[in-house]
Amino acid sequence: MLAAGATLLSPPSARSQTANLTLTAVPGVKVGHHTIAERPTGCTAILVEGGATAGVDVRGAAPASAETDLLKPVNLVQQVFAISLSGGSAFGLDARSGIMRYLDEKNIGFKAYGSINVPIVPAASLIDLNVGANPKIRPTADCGYRAAQAASTAPVPEGNVGAGTGATIGKSAGSARAMKAGIGSAAIRMPDGLIVAALVAVNAAGDVIDPATGKVVAGGRTENGKALADARTLLTSGAIRQPARLGENTTLGVVATNAALTKTQATKVAEMAHDGFARAIYPSHTMGDGDTIFALATGTQAGSADVSRVGALAAQVVADAIVRAARQATSIPGYPAARDLH
């Protein structure tokens, strides 16, 4: 049914200079990056200091995560206070401790006992240890603390920053033919006030596809390194028999909305948001990816939300954010970015 007075909004790709169309479009959400200079890696803190109902869906087969068990709908805690995303594989989960410290200093957290608050900070990491010279350099608790200190409600910086600093894509034909990606973020503001936004650190085995056209934005290159090979062709022709190797991949996402969702509903939104991974990454959710999406609902919008609508919009902004992550990245040695591939 057509709602009276509905108007077609500009798609997120046609950004005005003023509207914030990133994750911080959702009131109550702050984002900060810390980028490490010694090796391409870093971490990103997503703060919801007022608390947000949360869910998670881990669809990749090789995740690195923490505090995801408490997000199961049957479990006690209903709200989180931050999400930690980082490079550094399982080592990078340490960034979470720094975000906890930052929140603990402000006495923000789950009211566990008397005046004791425990900051609930679910975390996930992507593996970028193979990028750059020294795999011993990884995000630490200090990285997380600095990212939390840097967090603000400003539009989220994209590209080679934070958890996306060492992120690469298009490894189906081997990392020697890969490209650079990074952090992308997108948001949609509906006429009735609903806001749904996403931030994604894109470090996939697969290529990034623009679902609006079916075209590859960035991904595995041809053998001479000068053109896109198209993972779809490589896979279906039999040119590659192992589309995802281990130790190279994982895409991490956070979706946020001002809708009022239960924890169970937030979990469903996280599930549906993975459709954005499927649409914008090919292949996705492999044995070599640890693909994980967290969903945050701040609940400031009055009225009950239609979960299918929020979830479908979440999938949309996730796909938009992935395309932006490829387009906003900049080249590093060995990994050209879409903007530099001619």
Add this chain to the structure above:
Amino acid sequence: MLAAGATLLSPPSARSQTANLTLTAVPGVKVGHHTIAERPTGCTAILVEGGATAGVDVRGAAPASAETDLLKPVNLVQQVFAISLSGGSAFGLDARSGIMRYLDEKNIGFKAYGSINVPIVPAASLIDLNVGANPKIRPTADCGYRAAQAASTAPVPEGNVGAGTGATIGKSAGSARAMKAGIGSAAIRMPDGLIVAALVAVNAAGDVIDPATGKVVAGGRTENGKALADARTLLTSGAIRQPARLGENTTLGVVATNAALTKTQATKVAEMAHDGFARAIYPSHTMGDGDTIFALATGTQAGSADVSRVGALAAQVVADAIVRAARQATSIPGYPAARDLH
């Protein structure tokens, strides 16, 4: 890495007259439909009488299913002998009993005790009760028995047959603006002998999108009923606030491969196959869809399979099958098909 001598195969859409590019391309898999004349509904029997290792992933929020608990990797039974797909919502699960009777008469099943064999037949149903005049007409055990009797290794008939007889799509803007879909099937045969195939009964709330171009194949129509409205535009503009209503939707799929997979690996393949739903249906996996995919591995191909490869190919053939389901369908009163919409 490029395999020596790899050649680019024709895509499944460019079918020769001779190659079987449907689910029965996998040796050991038979498919039979039974279509009910009194109301647009029916059922489909997928037989693997020699047994196949199986997995399932239920990603929609409104499923109707049976014998899916035993498919959890930790549970005992490793192989199934058929899958039952049907219309008729939860009523239609009765079709399964007829397939069991057919297999029981041949003494095919899980060796439960002495000479006692129990045919393991997981089942899922889609809701088509709202299509046609009499919702009391539903697939029964007799339907399942007849579908099993009709099963063969011939290329699978597509369109308005079997479980897809009453299947419709594009209900985001209401069922009055929906279109007809049905059964679609696709397969890919790799140079090294790996075969991955899919059969899908497409009864989605969403539109069917061709992921190769980003264009709508069939789905919700404009208010005058003469053109495609594009669910993506309806959703992101705010024109619709409830993209999926209850009681109208569910897409069912079966993927099959000749690869040797464990039950756990088959489960992962079923999970990855859902990326085909995400790519070819918009929106997908909503609260009003009971989207379910079964995976069958016959294991006749020697050597260990790369699970990411099988899963990525499964997602590909699932998307191909969905596009075919929209293109092969024929119009019924109230529901035009893609081939008839001008």
